[in-house]
Structures are given as C-alpha cells and as structure tokens.
Amino acid sequence: MPDPIDTNPQALAEAVRAGDRRALARAITLIESTRADHRASADALLAALLPHTGQSVRLGISGVPGVGKSTFIEAFGLHVIGLGHKVAVLAVDPSSQRTGGSILGDKTRMVDLSREANAFIRPSPAGATLGGVARRTREAMLICEAAGFDVILVETVGVGQSETAVADMVDLFMLLLLPAGGDELQGIKKGIVELADLVVVNKADGDLTATARHTVADYRHALMLLRHGDWRVPVLSCSAVHKIGVDEVWATIGAHRELTEANGQRDRRRAEQARAWLWSEIRETLIDRFRAHPAVRADLARLEDAVTQGAVIPTTAARALLGQFLGDAPPV
Amino acid sequence: MPDPIDTNPQALAEAVRAGDRRALARAITLIESTRADHRASADALLAALLPHTGQSVRLGISGVPGVGKSTFIEAFGLHVIGLGHKVAVLAVDPSSQRTGGSILGDKTRMVDLSREANAFIRPSPAGATLGGVARRTREAMLICEAAGFDVILVETVGVGQSETAVADMVDLFMLLLLPAGGDELQGIKKGIVELADLVVVNKADGDLTATARHTVADYRHALMLLRHGDWRVPVLSCSAVHKIGVDEVWATIGAHRELTEANGQRDRRRAEQARAWLWSEIRETLIDRFRAHPAVRADLARLEDAVTQGAVIPTTAARALLGQFLGDAPPV
Numbered sequence: 001m002p003d004p005i006d007t008n009p010q011a012l013a014e015a016v017r018a019g020d021r022r023a024l025a026r027a028i029t030l031i032e033s034t035r036a037d038h039r040a041s042a043d044a045l046l047a048a049l050l051p052h053t054g055q056s057v058r059l060g061i062s063g064v065p066g067v068g069k070s071t072f073i074e075a076f077g078l079h080v081i082g083l084g085h086k087v088a089v090l091a092v093d094p095s096s097q098r099t100g101g102s103i104l105g106d107k108t109r110m111v112d113l114s115r116e117a118n119a120f121i122r123p124s125p126a127g128a129t130l131g132g133v134a135r136r137t138r139e140a141m142l143i144c145e146a147a148g149f150d151v152i153l154v155e156t157v158g159v160g161q162s163e164t165a166v167a168d169m170v171d172l173f174m175l176l177l178l179p180a181g182g183d184e185l186q187g188i189k190k191g192i193v194e195l196a197d198l199v200v201v202n203k204a205d206g207d208l209t210a211t212a213r214h215t216v217a218d219y220r221h222a223l224m225l226l227r228h229g230d231w232r233v234p235v236l237s238c239s240a241v242h243k244i245g246v247d248e249v250w251a252t253i254g255a256h257r258e259l260t261e262a263n264g265q266r267d268r269r270r271a272e273q274a275r276a277w278l279w280s281e282i283r284e285t286l287i288d289r290f291r292a293h294p295a296v297r298a299d300l301a302r303l304e305d306a307v308t309q310g311a312v313i314p315t316t317a318a319r320a321l322l323g324q325f326l327g328d329a330p331p332v
Numbered sequence: 333m334p335d336p337i338d339t340n341p342q343a344l345a346e347a348v349r350a351g352d353r354r355a356l357a358r359a360i361t362l363i364e365s366t367r368a369d370h371r372a373s374a375d376a377l378l379a380a381l382l383p384h385t386g387q388s389v390r391l392g393i394s395g396v397p398g399v400g401k402s403t404f405i406e407a408f409g410l411h412v413i414g415l416g417h418k419v420a421v422l423a424v425d426p427s428s429q430r431t432g433g434s435i436l437g438d439k440t441r442m443v444d445l446s447r448e449a450n451a452f453i454r455p456s457p458a459g460a461t462l463g464g465v466a467r468r469t470r471e472a473m474l475i476c477e478a479a480g481f482d483v484i485l486v487e488t489v490g491v492g493q494s495e496t497a498v499a500d501m502v503d504l505f506m507l508l509l510l511p512a513g514g515d516e517l518q519g520i521k522k523g524i525v526e527l528a529d530l531v532v533v534n535k536a537d538g539d540l541t542a543t544a545r546h547t548v549a550d551y552r553h554a555l556m557l558l559r560h561g562d563w564r565v566p567v568l569s570c571s572a573v574h575k576i577g578v579d580e581v582w583a584t585i586g587a588h589r590e591l592t593e594a595n596g597q598r599d600r601r602r603a604e605q606a607r608a609w610l611w612s613e614i615r616e617t618l619i620d621r622f623r624a625h626p627a628v629r630a631d632l633a634r635l636e637d638a639v640t641q642g643a644v645i646p647t648t649a650a651r652a653l654l655g656q657f658l659g660d661a662p663p664v
Contacts, residue, residue: 181557225515315609
C-alpha cells in the first residue's frame, strides 16, 4: 500500500474539490503531518484550494462536559442537512486536555450524523499542542470549504484556553450552558461567556424547564449590560435530545450572518483573524525555537523558579536567556 | 550638572531605601532609560532593592475619561495617608493613547495629593510602547516598595489593552464606573469588567444618586453570575468629590487582602505574575528582533496584506518570514 498522503498536491486538490471523501480525509492527514516534505506538499495543496474557500458559515461551539454538546451537534447537524446544507464537524482540543467524551471517539458520539453523506466528522488530532491543533483546524476548515461543506462546526470543551483559539477562527462563537446558576457552578472558565456571540441553554426539558427559563433570563440580563457592538448576544434555550429549539438556533445564526455580511463586520473579522493567525504562527515558532535552544533548555527551569520565588527580576532573567538564544547578553 | 542617573547603583539603592525622594525619582529615571549602560546599572539597582520589595498593597485602578479617576485617586490617597500609609501613584498608558486629562500632567490633576510628603506621583513615561511602559511600571513599583511606600496605585484609562497589563501586575484591580447603564454606553471595552476584583460606581451624588444605585444593583447581579473563585467581586458606590464612600473602598481592599493572604491566593497570583512577566519579556523581545530584521522589514507589509486579503495562507506567509529571520525556509 502506498503512503496515503504521498500524492501530487494538485491532483489531491482536484479530488478534494470534486467531493472525493477519501481525498478530503487524506488532505487533512497531510496538513496534520509534521514531516517537512509533507509540509511543503500541504502548502502547495492549500495554495491550490485557497481560491475556493471562504463561502461557509464558520461556527464555533463550546460547552462543559455534561452540557450535551454531542447531542446538540448531532441534532443541529441533522437539522441543517435536512435544509440542504453540507456540514463538517472539526474538534479543537489538545490531547492532554481531552475528557471522557472525546476519548470514546467523535464518531461514536454522533452515530446518526456520522452516517449522513452530507456530514464529515473529524476528531481532534492526537498528541499536539493547542497552537498545533488550532493551526491544523484552521487549515482543515479551508479544505472542507473547498470540498463544498457550507456549514463548519468547530467544537471545543468549555474549560480551557482553546475557546479563544476557536472564537478567533469562526464567524460566530456559540456557548452551550446548563440550566443552572452562574458560570462557576457550571464549571465555565472566566472570560468564556464574554467570547460568545450566541448563548444556548440546553436541556430545557422535563424537570429542568423552569430552571432553564431562569438561566436564560439571568444571562440575558447580564449580557445586555456587558454587550458591545451592533449584535445583541441572544440567549436561547433548547432541548437537543428532544430536537426542540434547534431550528431557532439555526435561524439566529442566519440573522447574525445577514447582519454581519451587510455591515461588513464578517469580512473585517475574517481579515483580522487572518492577521492574528499570521502573528500567532510567528510568535509560537519563535518561542518553540527559543525553548529548544540548548543553552536556554539548560537554564530555563532554574531562572523560572528564581523569578517566581522573587529572587531574580523577570527582566534580568529574560535578558540572560535571550542573550543565550540571540547571542549578545551576559548570564545571570 | 552631572548626568542625573550616572550614579553607583549600590549608593543609589541605599539612598532609595533611606527615603531620599530625589534618589527615588532618579532610580525610576534610570530604569526608564533605554541606554544599554543604564540598563546594566538598572539591573544592579533592582537586584540590590529586590529583597526589600513585596510588602505593599498593589492596586490597579481603571476608568474611562470622565469617570473622575483623578478626583478619586486624590480622595483615596489622602484618606489612606491619613491612616498612616505612604502612597505611590504610577501610570500605565502608552503615550500614543494618552487622553486630555493625562496631557495636563498627572501632578496638575492631583494638586493636594502631590503636596503630601507621604505621596509620590509618577506620570507615565513618554514615547514608549505598552510593553515598555508595563515593564517600567512593574520595576518602578518595586523601587517604590523598597523606598517604603506601602500602598501602590497603578492607574490606567479604561479604554484599551493596558488594563490587562495592569491587572497582571497588581493584587487587586479596581474599575471605576459612571452611574449609567451598561459597558457600551460608558465606553468600556469588552472584557475589562471581567478583570475587576472590585467595582466602584463614582459620582453617586446629587441628581445621579438614584442612577448610581441602579447601576450598582445591575452590575452586582451581572457579576454574581459571572463570578469565579473565593472572592465575590463587590460593587460599591462613592462620591469622590464629596469624599463619601472612599473609606468603604479602602476597607474592602483590606478584606480582600486578608482573604487572599490567608488562602495563599495573593502569593500564587504574584508568583504567576512574575512568571508571566518573564515570558512577556521574552516574547516581546523576540518579536522586536524579528520585526527589526532587514529581510522581514522588506517583506512583512506585502505578506500581511496578502494574508488579510485571503491571497496567502497565514502559515505559508509565517514560514517564509521566519525563514528569513532564522535562516532556513523558502520565500513566498
């Protein structure tokens, strides 16, 4: 059997565009590879596909374990496919932070959706840092767009730093909440609610119906006070397991798209995201190289400890380490 | 007249510790200098002072122009001095972002406070980037501590990115609000309320008394929902111009200090701040060097434009620029 990703990038690009699902999977495996020759092919592949990207609705979705995220994505994906769309689901979660649900495998979590011809589900790549996963997901999103998927869902767990990365790559960031009082009780990290363009209280059914209604009212009130820009962050409720309210979520996403396309905000957000992506690539690579430098590796732990214990000023420690890396300053 | 900062660092450190105000001002001028030989002296000075730092209450204070920040700081500073403390006021605002109030000069804004023997007011250094200002302010804070100031106020305007920098260098970050409805109306940027450990609605007097009460209730409700950790962010009101409620602000700061000293949170926050400061120094220096590289300077604008217009993938552009800087990749 030949190397599954040892393919002419132009030929692969054409197969992706023609809707060949094996080519799509192979293209994503190619951009996930860390081999230098693969990276050159990946660049060529992405350059060939780039003119055919950008037409999808890019959605981020986050929520703590237990909020019913897989159930929601399945109900939402099936609803949207029923309206004639093609849905791709990508995951952003560094392997070290993965929770029970994800370990079972993304496809196991969404049995009905994974059987759909117009759905494509791609688990998070294993063994990568957040920066690496975010880059691959951004590139995978472009490949899915070139393959004709017009709704892309990027999912993440609402407990860490990956939410910012996801909000920085989508047109609309959606946060799923439990019917319960307050961020802390729900296990949502500080600052994540503020990233949301849309808040959805799930499990609004049965005994939790009244609690869900209170949660909606509370968050509506809080977000009205903290809101910014033309878009008033809506707080909706739904019951993904009973497929109630999912249509309203999709309608609200449509309203957001209409508004932000009309006022130019979507294009500005995407241009800003591209610029931020460029700089995050640059920063991360520089830091990786810095950390990998032999003299830095030898001294970093000691100086980091000295700094946190207040024995050395951070500026002094930084100058010493940078001197080793850049070759022009004295040791501490 | 000799170079005012051409001084033996050890002698300068001793004069600072002895309470010599001219030595204090000279020490801060030294750490603000960008000359390489000054930087070496500054490092020696800071190393000598470091064992005598850390005992102050480090407070950040932010609020949009018009909220009455100078009036508040003056009333607050005089109150705290009246209780026997020594107060230093430092500013963090890159010169490019300075507003009318600051241009008049910080001392002009706080006439009574600036006359106090136990007050020290230092305007923001001119012509520096946010990273530069933040570094100098952190270092100035240490110098003020070594000089015996036990309450340090770091002020910033609540409209930009400097709030995060300030929240990252203090024990408690205080946000002043106007009696008015919502962040957007007040001109507060997204995410700044969430940085606050304490919210104070100023101008709670005269015709605005009732509005202030509503604003307190609204923010109390919103912050209760979004709160995290052991500390429930208090929302107080005051009238700085009438010196009403300033004592309660100080009492609340004392309660915060007691709690966070007892549960270890203050020490953890300071250790984490020192580590973050180290990494921000490293990141900023690496990016500065990258930007200053001749080949990067020649190509950066073109590639940044191509990236924001969607003509080149950010990863590809980053690799091309990094290759020029690090010497190992092909041009785009």
